[in-house]
Amino acid sequence: MSALKLVDVTRVHGVGESQVVALDRVSLSVSPGELVAVMGPSGSGKSTLLNLAGALDNPSSGQVLVEGDDLAKLSPRQVAALRRQRLGFVFQDLNLIPSLTAAENVALPLELDGVSARAARKHAAEALESVGIRDLGDRFPEEMSGGQQQRAAIARALVGERRLVLADEPTGALDSTTGEAVLRVLRDRCDAGAAGLLVTHEARHAAWADRVVFLRDGKVVDTTGDPSEPESLLGSAV
Numbered sequence: 001m002s003a004l005k006l007v008d009v010t011r012v013h014g015v016g017e018s019q020v021v022a023l024d025r026v027s028l029s030v031s032p033g034e035l036v037a038v039m040g041p042s043g044s045g046k047s048t049l050l051n052l053a054g055a056l057d058n059p060s061s062g063q064v065l066v067e068g069d070d071l072a073k074l075s076p077r078q079v080a081a082l083r084r085q086r087l088g089f090v091f092q093d094l095n096l097i098p099s100l101t102a103a104e105n106v107a108l109p110l111e112l113d114g115v116s117a118r119a120a121r122k123h124a125a126e127a128l129e130s131v132g133i134r135d136l137g138d139r140f141p142e143e144m145s146g147g148q149q150q151r152a153a154i155a156r157a158l159v160g161e162r163r164l165v166l167a168d169e170p171t172g173a174l175d176s177t178t179g180e181a182v183l184r185v186l187r188d189r190c191d192a193g194a195a196g197l198l199v200t201h202e203a204r205h206a207a208w209a210d211r212v213v214f215l216r217d218g219k220v221v222d223t224t225g226d227p228s229e230p231e232s233l234l235g236s237a238v
């Protein structure tokens with residue numbers, strides 16, 4: 001079963017003359033263990049695609065299925081549970097809670113889900129370890145560098161059993177070494193069986209993926225199984 005499946009998905013923003021077709025009949029499937037990069041010019045629909053996959057937005061038509069569950073058929077409570085338990089989000093906006101330490105931020109999704117505080121702290125320590133900042137667990141976000149905060153946000157996105165990880169330019173605030181480390185964590189998680197969707201402008205980041213899907217004007221214009229060559233794809237499609 002696909003971890004994520006979009007079937008003929010269209011998303012129209014706005015009404016009347018200001019209408020924008022942000023996604024136009026997009027179909028896409030991501031399997032467990034697969035990391036798919038989404039590339040395309042500014043305004044091509046990448047964030048819209050990610051928001052739909054993460055149940056943060058609803059399609060105007062078409063279906064979005066996460067592990068076979070049609071999001072439109074779930075109750076708001078079920079959607080919230082799906083977001084907490086099965087999805088990991090890494091967005092540009094870090095959204096770490098300033099009054100909580102790094103470890104508490106990472107443990108929060110588990111605690112919200114009823115995991116005991118002790119078990120949540122243990123999982124949080126492991127997740128912080130996986131992004132190389134286990135020793136910073138007691139720091140508050142303002143006591144960490146931008147790169148360290150980003151790693152904490154990634155740890156939070158990956159903590160527990162998240163089987164679909166959605167990343168929007170996760171390396172945005174990072175120097176290139178830390179950025180590579182973050183992508184390696186994402187890659188490792190996919191190698192361990194999670195599915196990943198990575199929005200990126202950078203060909204060398206897309207090279208970590210198994211496949212690149214290229215959007216233009218809300219449509220999938222190309223897809224390649226050889227992400228080591230996304231420049232050629234960019235060259236042909238832009």
Ligand SMILES: Nc1ncnc2c1ncn2[C@@H]1O[C@H](COP(=O)(O)OP(=O)(O)OP(=O)(O)O)[C@@H](O)[C@H]1O
Binds near residue numbers: 013045
């Ligand atoms: N809430 C909204 N209301 C109206 N139009 C929107 C809204 N969100 C996105 N759009 C439009 O939909 C189109 C796709 O936007 P989207 O943010 O998905 O593109 P993107 O590929 O992620 O761009 P970028 O690379 O600049 O982040 C754009 O034309 C954008 O202006």
